[in-house]
Amino acid sequence: MxxxxxxxxxxxxxxxxxxxxxxxxxxxxxxxxxxxxxxxxxxxxxxxxxxxxxxxxxxxxxxxxxxxxxxxxxxxxxxxxxxxxxxxxxxxxxxxxxxxxxYEAKNGSLKEHLSNPNLTWTQRLKICVGVARALSYLHYDQRRGYGVIHLNVNSSTILLDENREPKLSGFKVSIKQSPNRMDQVVLSEPIGTIGYLDPEIGKTKGVTCKSDIYAFGVVLFEILCGRRAYISNNANRLLAPLVMQHYENETLPDILHPTLMNQMSRYQISVRSLRIYSETAYSCLKEERSHRPHMLSIVDELEKALEKALKFQPLPKNFVRFFFCFFFLLFCFSVRL
Missing domain, CATH: 3.30.200.20 (Phosphorylase Kinase; domain 1)
Structure with a gap:
């Protein structure tokens, strides 16, 4: 039995x-x-x-x-x-x-939508904020009495429901840790998916909550660049060192998703949003764990990026038409008077 x-x-x-x-x-x-x-x-x-x-x-x-x-x-x-x-x-x-x-994956996983031209900058930001909130809950929610190091954060374990709301999955290798020891190393073999592995694991022989931060930073750049973290037959197989190089050389726009580049060129507010987002993503990939931010501050920064993106959204075509017709009729009426 x-x-x-x-x-x-x-x-x-x-x-x-x-x-x-x-x-x-x-x-x-x-x-x-x-x-x-x-x-x-x-x-x-x-x-x-x-x-x-x-x-x-x-x-x-x-x-x-x-x-x-x-x-x-x-x-x-x-x-x-x-x-x-x-x-x-x-x-x-x-x-x-x-x-x-x-059943949460009505829109599949995030991995399937990275290069989707219909996924707007605002939608991408909302996905990022949702995942960041989930990770913040795992790391810091006090009601459980323990924190969780996920150790499997990647674009395949982030599912999208019918509204493209993210749902984090893949807890098979997660570790429980005392809330006041989340930054302390838990001895572990390298755990995770190639392209997302914390480079500090080899040095410290273990993981911390900052290992999730590194993996999430890779996801943030996957969303920004519209490509996977690891492509086996590509000269730049690993996305992380590629984006670090471009960020430090101030050539990040060269590898952004083309659709996002078009949006950024049209709306200045999106450029400000992008600046906050890219700075946050870059900080997550710092080699030394002590230089990476915690999830609470990452949530704050991504929410700021989303707020700036939402301040200037293109008006729906029907609204623009209605707006034009209304003022045209108002003009005609005033002329007649």
Missing amino acids: TTTIAKFAHLQIPLEDVVKATDNFHDDNIIGRGGLGHIYKGQLQRSGELITISALRLDRKHGGGVVEFWTEVSMLSDLKHPNIVSIVGFCDDKHEKIIVTT
Whole structure:
């Protein structure tokens, strides 16, 4: 009989319910592959309500994954934030281990939209602010009694819902830490995805909350440049050293996403927003952890960048037409008088 950790017993979902929800894990319901196995979309009956879910089914063929499974369940069972995925429950039955969350990725992951020309500067900023707030909650929320170092922040673990609101996922390697020790090194092997790894890990043999800051800085530049953190067949495989070089040489506009460049050239206010944003992103990538900002200040800066971007937005075409017609009629009426 499978042993279930008592603390999470209230979250357990019978295997037959998950099988029914995913049509027996039908291939047509596969919506992605995580580090632990395939992810299925389904419809699950829960408390009298039919909800759309994502079910991560642990791939046991090659062994392992059990520690990561329980880490993710443990983390998500405690975390409640609008920019973090919500757990529905889990299945630990008949050699199956499945994590069930609400279906958040109606617009896929951020990785799929980096070069999307329809994703405006304001929308990109709102995504950044949402993720920053999630990370600030992980690092500093006092109500839990512990902080969380995510260790898997990248554009694939940031999901976008139907309104392009970001939802941070991927907690399989996260670490709990005492709130007053978030800056202290936790001994660890290099954890994360190539292109996002904190360069200080090799020197200190461990991670801190500043490792999340570095990874988030890479994401900020992915959003700005419209390209992934690592491209295997590219001369500039790693984005981080490339953007650091351009920033320090004051040639950052050379590698910005073309659509964003067009927006910046049209609206001066966006240029001011870009300045705050790029300074913040650059500070996240400082090699020495002590020179990187904390998430609280990053949230403040990104909110300022968003505020400046929102101060000057192009008016909708219909509003412009209405505005013109109104004043034209007013002019005609005054002339007649």
